[in-house]
Amino acid sequence: MIGVYLLLGSNLGDRVGYLEQATDLISKDVGAILRLSSIYETQSWGKTDEPDYLNQVIYLETDLPAGTILEKILGIENKMGRIRQVKWGSRIIDIDILFYGEHTINQPGLIIPHPELHHRLFTLAPLDELIPNFMHPVLGKQIFELKSELKSDLHVKKL
Numbered sequence: 001m002i003g004v005y006l007l008l009g010s011n012l013g014d015r016v017g018y019l020e021q022a023t024d025l026i027s028k029d030v031g032a033i034l035r036l037s038s039i040y041e042t043q044s045w046g047k048t049d050e051p052d053y054l055n056q057v058i059y060l061e062t063d064l065p066a067g068t069i070l071e072k073i074l075g076i077e078n079k080m081g082r083i084r085q086v087k088w089g090s091r092i093i094d095i096d097i098l099f100y101g102e103h104t105i106n107q108p109g110l111i112i113p114h115p116e117l118h119h120r121l122f123t124l125a126p127l128d129e130l131i132p133n134f135m136h137p138v139l140g141k142q143i144f145e146l147k148s149e150l151k152s153d154l155h156v157k158k159l
Helices: 015-029 066-079 121-130 143-149
Strands: 002-010 032-036 040-042 053-062 094-100 105-107 110-112 156-158
Touching (some): 002 015, 002 121, 015 032, 015 053, 015 066, 053 121, 066 094, 066 110, 094 110
Antiparallel strands (some): 002 094, 032 053
């Protein structure tokens, strides 16, 4: 079994309900969820004129390869009704693979650790809650260090 960290996000409709639905589907299709961060409300990032997001990190264990996890989470997004129209646009649900154990993967369509996580307070805040001392396998810094070094004026609030 391998430990996997996923980031969930939603900024449309019943945001809490969509996070819960995604968590249920992930536990059925991907692996047993062992820990969940608090939910954080976050200003829209990338496309800043969109509604605020709710974000949460979940930790699960699975025996699935990373590519299969990606296929399954994309399927969950589709099942839940995600429509991809505009980059960084509003969405019912977004699911990103942050870490796959301590592995690094760089393939077309799949880069792990997530290549932007160290630039995003809405990712680092829930990760810091769950695994502050986890060493980023590429950057060689612990999560709490990455969070403390990040210069961001993005509003991220724990609910």
